[in-house]
Amino acid sequence: MIQTQTGAARQSRIHTAHGPVDTPAFMPVGTAGTVKAVPQDILENLGSENLGAQIILGNTYHLYLRPGHELVRKMGGLHKFMSWNRALLTDSGGFQVFSLSELRKVKEEGVSFRSHLDGTSHLFTPERSMEIQIALGADIVMAFDECTEHPAERERARASMEMTLRWAKRSKDYFEAHKHECPWADWGNEGSPKSPESRVIAEIGKNLRTLRPEPPTTPALFGIVQGGMYADLRRESAERTVELDFPGYAIGGLSVGESRPKTMEMIAAVLEILPKDKPRYVMGVGYPEEIVQYAAMGVDMMDCVLPTRAARHGLLFTSEGRINIKNARYAEDQGPPDPKCACRVCNRYTRAYLRHLFVSAEPLAGVLNTVHNLAFYLDTMRSVRHAITLGDLSGILSGHVSLT
């Protein structure tokens, strides 16, 4: 639901069966049913002002291989399995399999690949991806797509885009027929589905203040736009994906090696086409300044491993820029990681201590660095949402206004 709009940017709220998601939102990545190194209660409450995550991602590829989606289903779904009672989104497994490069083979039916864990052979099809994601029980399920490699010739990008469209249709058909099999579907109404329609985004376009939505009773399936680095193909992909009618749309296949202006050009081309009353999700981005820019362009959701992965390598994002905590200059620095940050790490620890933990390879280094980086990202998005409601994004875009 769009509450406020400033230029192209929108401030909205997505309702899921597991609580609301205020957008623009950054979604931390919880690959294998855990946002690496962070306990769930800390994720819920990252800072003194509760900079907690409202939604996190799970990776279908990883969870399928270990512990296995059937085990997760038996455990009541991923929410229950990992004790996360807020919103969850799962990717389709397509991008992860794409990343395996030498280990995978794409056909019309789907993608065959070998497990990076034990070399066993597997096949992901649109139907299989839906089956797995429904078993995991994410609130938002992603269509199975082919992430076009970069660079790609125009004809290759077109062929890949067409495949993604055919797979989107197959994803939707399977999903609609099986979405009630998700572990929490129709909870509280044993045997009698309350509503066949997902209400995950029931409020899009309505006024939050006048509406108390009932929670959705099934997951929602988002389509994914591809088309390589060709704006016209991107537009065509967007139009034809919208024709398939999803409750939300993602833009995939970006941040795969292209320049930043190219990324923005592709996003802009697609946003022109996507319906304004549906969530728009750019997958796999990005740096703090990037996610602010995309939010300003009208993107509602983003995810990236950057804050979590960089944290484990000692890279901290702060209001003063990026700092590499292992640098000797921080050895006696008694300041907090980010003087403008209100997170529980910045409230309590010094750069000197974080540096000591990192150079000593202490496991607490990964925990604290990750908590701070996530708090910084989530606080950045909170500032963006605030700026949108104030009607002025210029400060936050120019970097002259603190992100925290």
Added chain:
Amino acid sequence: MIQTQTGAARQSRIHTAHGPVDTPAFMPVGTAGTVKAVPQDILENLGSENLGAQIILGNTYHLYLRPGHELVRKMGGLHKFMSWNRALLTDSGGFQVFSLSELRKVKEEGVSFRSHLDGTSHLFTPERSMEIQIALGADIVMAFDECTEHPAERERARASMEMTLRWAKRSKDYFEAHKHECPWADWGNEGSPKSPESRVIAEIGKNLRTLRPEPPTTPALFGIVQGGMYADLRRESAERTVELDFPGYAIGGLSVGESRPKTMEMIAAVLEILPKDKPRYVMGVGYPEEIVQYAAMGVDMMDCVLPTRAARHGLLFTSEGRINIKNARYAEDQGPPDPKCACRVCNRYTRAYLRHLFVSAEPLAGVLNTVHNLAFYLDTMRSVRHAITLGDLSGILSGHVSLT
């Protein structure tokens, strides 16, 4: 201060400049200025009933090598450096250097050794150990001792014990002359030491309810009893260490490969000699049933890496015994790690989830396993204290009463 006594067991409270320590107490080991994998706020509050640690250990050897005691002193001491405002105890470095075996050489002056990090040569003497520990600013500082190897011939054990006694005297002389140099000594009274005497254990033998002690203004130095596995040497060591007059006494050189009955025999021999109004600390023990036994014998303080190290290897201590969480039998086990435990891990997560984290080598596995094990140990000690005040330790010793 002894509040209650049941048989030989005592329930007391030690007052430090950084808060009280209720005894019998188990002290988690925070080797390098961090209890591995656990954020300080979680250490403070491990469970729903606040099973938090009141005191933790730092290792002089590790902190001396990295980040260096002079850096820690500049940062205001270890409390400030690691943001831990409760009690801290540092070991003398003697045991750690003893563990280096091939890399160390013992002389009358002290122990020369090579760093396990970079091979550089160093010398620990009693004076140097005091200097380092005072710079770190622990509330309780340990005398520099020689941990006698096991097995050791009687004459070797005697010679080692005599060396430890000479080193204890040197430790005390240096400590008394320099204790006011600790980073927090006489805080709030710049330039005018409030009292030259440590009050770390000022209340021993008095009634807690009638006394509101002023916090001590300097650290306290504990002596260490050695003597190998010879009861008469142990007794002699205890007598002569007590003659040196410390505010607390540790029993070192145990749990080095001897049998459990031998450990108990040595502890019993020494406890007969140690003054009843001073804290007694058995170093480096042990399993949950062990620490309960020693507490029942009249031991006040214990420390061990077992709960933290075992956690990182997937071994959990529970009221139902030890469980190896990687075992396949836990793959679909929806129960908490320990059904009788009130810690934040048992309150939220299942064995199935902890197993998944462990077999996936997720960093959260180490965090959650450690939090539970520490909560179990600290709750065990809380139960022991409660049993002492009730005047009946028989249940907890026989294992018929839940430790949680």
